[in-house]
Amino acid sequence: MITQNNERAIALWLFICCASIFLMVVLGGLTRLTGSGLSMVDWAPIMGIIPPLSQAEWLETFQRYQQFPEYKINNQTLDLAGFKSIYWFEYSHRILGRFIGILFFFPMLFFFLKGWVKPALKPKLIAMFILGGLQGLLGWYMVKSGLVDNPHVSQYRLVAHLGLAFFVYAYILWIALGLFFQDKQQPPSSASLNFLKPYALLLSLVVFITLLSGGFVAGLKAGHVFNTFPLMNGQLVPDGLFVMQPIWLNFFENIMTVQFDHRVLALIVFISLIVFYVIARRNNPSKRIKRGLHLMLAMLLIQVTLGISTLLLHVPIALAASHQAGALVLFTLVLFVVQQIRQGGDDMS
Numbered sequence: 001m002i003t004q005n006n007e008r009a010i011a012l013w014l015f016i017c018c019a020s021i022f023l024m025v026v027l028g029g030l031t032r033l034t035g036s037g038l039s040m041v042d043w044a045p046i047m048g049i050i051p052p053l054s055q056a057e058w059l060e061t062f063q064r065y066q067q068f069p070e071y072k073i074n075n076q077t078l079d080l081a082g083f084k085s086i087y088w089f090e091y092s093h094r095i096l097g098r099f100i101g102i103l104f105f106f107p108m109l110f111f112f113l114k115g116w117v118k119p120a121l122k123p124k125l126i127a128m129f130i131l132g133g134l135q136g137l138l139g140w141y142m143v144k145s146g147l148v149d150n151p152h153v154s155q156y157r158l159v160a161h162l163g164l165a166f167f168v169y170a171y172i173l174w175i176a177l178g179l180f181f182q183d184k185q186q187p188p189s190s191a192s193l194n195f196l197k198p199y200a201l202l203l204s205l206v207v208f209i210t211l212l213s214g215g216f217v218a219g220l221k222a223g224h225v226f227n228t229f230p231l232m233n234g235q236l237v238p239d240g241l242f243v244m245q246p247i248w249l250n251f252f253e254n255i256m257t258v259q260f261d262h263r264v265l266a267l268i269v270f271i272s273l274i275v276f277y278v279i280a281r282r283n284n285p286s287k288r289i290k291r292g293l294h295l296m297l298a299m300l301l302i303q304v305t306l307g308i309s310t311l312l313l314h315v316p317i318a319l320a321a322s323h324q325a326g327a328l329v330l331f332t333l334v335l336f337v338v339q340q341i342r343q344g345g346d347d348m349s
Contacts, residue, residue, distance in 0.1 A: 021172070030089060036090045037146070166331065167208075204335060213258070281293060296333040306322050307323050
């Protein structure tokens, strides 16, 4: 017999997996910001867990790195000590990815064998595991794009890698929230927000798209130019947004357009979340939803501040990493509020 305690145990495990993915995203951002992502030029899923252990092994690994474009074009003055510093970032990122795989697989197997998993949940957990494996493959596919001629990873592959990470995180979080907050009855306060359900899902999608647009900003290093706000090049709508042909290419490869798009999307999210907050607060939300709304609004203000500060200060690593982490925190809170509105939240304090 599957009890509510069994399902809450599964939910807590999934929350831990979400926290690990959160760390993975933050560490991935730091790896990119420190220019460490191309320091490991091989993909060895099993033997790759063993780093260089001796001076000879470090020299061999460094010499291998020197054969690739990043060293030849950008890092010819890099010494062994400098190489070690970037190597450890990428190594830690990959090891954490393997750890998440273990953290997910063995507890899942345990829950399956104990009979704690409802039939409807089993394919969802298996899908999560498969998506996690595909994320690892996609990460290497992204890295490979910077090991050929141009020592920069493809912004398309970067966004695909980042987008899948956000999607897997959101999927696991959504299922975990549903398991953890299983209310027997939807209170009247939650039912009064039913009219917001379609808008809430649309809002989640807009936030997700904005996150992806931030990936293009990062991939093209678009945050290092037009470091003024709210004007770009002295204009609200700068000239040169559509100089590339065909026009659609500007949205993905024109640095000016990519940054402008992110600004516009961020503004849309800012206004939409405030409107959503005001409407939801006026329609008798439950205490749980009310807390989520307050946290969401607070994080929105923090995130906007981080974004503008990162731009004005020419993308300092600490601020840029905080901005990426803040995006995921905001996304988490939006998903929490949306999930509670769609499934109902109780009035427990």
